[in-house]
Amino acid sequence: MVSLARKNLLKDLPRFLVAQAGIMFAVSLVTIQTGILKGFTRSTTLLIDSSAADIWVASENIVNFELTEPFPYVQVQRAQQIEGVALAEALTIGSGRWYSDGKLTTLRVFGFDPNGQLFRPGKVSDTAIKALNAPYSALIDRTNQRSFRIDGVGDMARIRQLPVMVVGFARDTQSLVSSKFVFTSLVNANAYISSGFSSGLTCQLGNGDITCVNAYQRDEDTGNAEVVDPESLNSDSPVTYILVKAAPGEDVQLLKQRIESSLSGTKTFTKNELINTTQSYWQNRTGIGFILGLGAIVGVLVGMVVVAQILYTSVSENLREFGTLKAMGASDWDIYSVILEQSLWMAVLGYLPGLLLCWSVGTWTAATQGIVVLITPISAVGVFGITVVMCVGSAVFAIQKVTRVDPGIVFKA
Incomplete structure (x- = not known):
């Protein structure tokens, strides 16, 4: 089943590359948007974080x-x-x-x-x-x-x-x-x-x-x-x-x-309290967090549409092969596993170059523009999880198509 999943993906290489480009776009958009949000909020408190003070005394x-x-x-x-x-x-x-x-x-x-x-x-x-x-x-x-x-x-x-x-x-x-x-x-x-x-x-x-x-x-x-x-x-x-x-x-x-x-007339803060107060203001009391979050959602939706279209087309063109598997006694789960594995391969192969691209862009913007695209290990894992969910979720549409395959299709002209 594993070889069949890879064979179906690479059967039409141009279409596969288009799908990977769509996933890379989604990964890059989500990573850069969340990275800018994290880098932006971190930048507002750099001076607080670098201080050696235990307490900051400010106006009430x-x-x-x-x-x-x-x-x-x-x-x-x-x-x-x-x-x-x-x-x-x-x-x-x-x-x-x-x-x-x-x-x-x-x-x-x-x-x-x-x-x-x-x-x-x-x-x-x-x-x-x-x-x-x-x-x-x-x-x-x-x-x-x-x-x-x-x-x-x-x-x-x-x-x-x-x-x-x-x-x-x-x-x-x-x-x-x-x-x-x-x-x-x-x-x-x-x-x-x-x-x-x-x-x-x-x-x-x-x-x-x-x-x-x-x-x-x-x-x-x-x-x-x-x-x-x-x-x-x-x-x-x-x-x-x-x-x-x-x-x-x-x-x-x-x-x-x-x-x-x-x-x-004063109010006191520890270093972490003043950092949280400032970052919370920019994330929650301005529209910046909403705008960047909306961009990330758009990236996920675009990726889902592209992956769903590619998987659905792949299944449609290989209905006879899936019918053959059913006629040979393959269970529905065996068929589903082929499609799910295709989606996982697409997730991994789209995520890795997408993350590398974001890291390169972040390094360049930090060095030349002073704009930090903050990619932490936690955020990188989170984006990978989103990518997997996006691709597996898109596979559901293709699974619905193959569920209705009649094994008798093998004997039709």
Whole structure:
């Protein structure tokens, strides 16, 4: 029976190759769509995963890692004094505009302490980290070199009205759904984020009271602003997160409660909790997961149609052979096993080159575009299972055809 299954498959080689192409398409579409979804959600939390913090302290109004509200720097100083806190460091996140060769690129500025221990932007050298202590210096992800029009270390550009010198490159930092990332020191980040804003104090006298309003206004990015060394952070300077290292032997959950009760308006997360919160937001509160999942379903349906058509045609053209088998005493299950084995061969021979193609595409996109198509052993096994179900399910239509075969067909002209 095994030789008959292979013989039927290879009897019409062009048709067999068309079937395998259809299965490869389905495998590739499902693998790439699920791989992009996994790679996309993973990319949104790369910076969290690479940190050494036990606890992340954020605003109580946080939505996801990049969508939250700042609080004053004095909260970092207060956090350091809480019992059970071994180390507290600030992380600030803001937006800006990058100007290079007359071209504009939007960006996300991440400010951290280059001499700290709890935040490290992906894979980067210690030398590059220490270089951030210089005024107006920054790191970028290597995949963003072309977008920022940067050829190498030492190149200059401008963020809003202030200069920036690239002192190094990082890897595995960029989120697929964000503006381009730039990493610098806290003082540099504070200068870049507030650059281009002017303030004015307006006071009015009425009913014996004086009312004053401090209004901030954005200036045009002329690039002609006077450049002075960035100022150190003060108690009112805005920061986005406090990264906390718990003292040895300290219960992290109890420390979280202690921090929230001591710092009003804050919410605490462990590393895994913040990762889950952020990934859940992008998967469930946006349409990205639905769109990619829909593409995978379309791939499976296309594969099923192609395989069902090929198997049905193969059975129709070999009805006389199946009738001969029945006339010789073969059971229905013997006949079914031939068709099922055909479908399994098609699944395996379509899956392997399809997966290899996806791996090649994923390697290329990660190296050239910074887009990760994440194919894990679990997802690869899952796609193989889907492929087998798709092919075996398609065989059902062919089995229905052969079930009605009359052994007497052998004796018909």
